[in-house]
Amino acid sequence: MLLSARRVAPDGIAYGLDASDAMLALARANAAEAEVSNARFLHGRIEDVPLPDTSVDVVISNCVINLSADKPAVLAETFRVLRPGGRIGISDVIAAVDLDPATRADAEARVGCARGTLTAAEYERLLAETGFTGITITPVGDAGDGLHSAIVRAGKPR
Known part of the structure; x- marks a missing residue:
């Protein structure tokens, strides 16, 4: 910060x-x-940000969104506080598509900020449903057991 x-x-x-x-x-x-x-x-809280609508240009989040039980609310709040043309940069952990629930739960328990991981497709879907565009999700590291560090970028349309 x-x-x-x-x-x-x-x-x-x-x-x-x-x-x-x-x-x-x-x-x-x-x-x-x-x-x-x-x-x-x-x-x-990230589900209820104490800032006015359209008040920030950029939102950066580092391994926090996974910790929320209400990711749609987090993304809606992020969208709300962003000015038109604003953008997000999120570092988070994503899960491989083919992880079975038990392996996923074990991996999430092992990796500190991995509770509630989304797959890249789930993340992209939630961002798009919220109204974000220009969505890119780039895996940047292997966290083991089907989890990956990722950089998530998107923007709010002008």
Whole structure:
């Protein structure tokens, strides 16, 4: 998040969202130590983002969406807060199509942020149903047992 704050336009703001007061306090302390003044840290959940409609240009998520039990709500909130022409960049874990339920459950238990993994096709379908376009899902690493790290990119139409 601090790297993003340094990359936005001079008058831009980078928002960080967390449901944990302890993590928010740590993030604020890290921002102060790094002398980053354009970072804002919000208490909330990814299913109910405390920002107005069409208020951000880019949403970045790192291995968090899998942890939500309501992925359609997460993607709808992401779409809601994005300005037309906005884009998303998500790093997440995806599951191979042919994983049987027991192997998938074992693999998800072993890999820290893999609970509730989607296949690439499931991810793409949910993004498209939400209204995202230009969807790409690129596996970038093997997490073992049929799980893969992936970069998910998409945009909100103008």
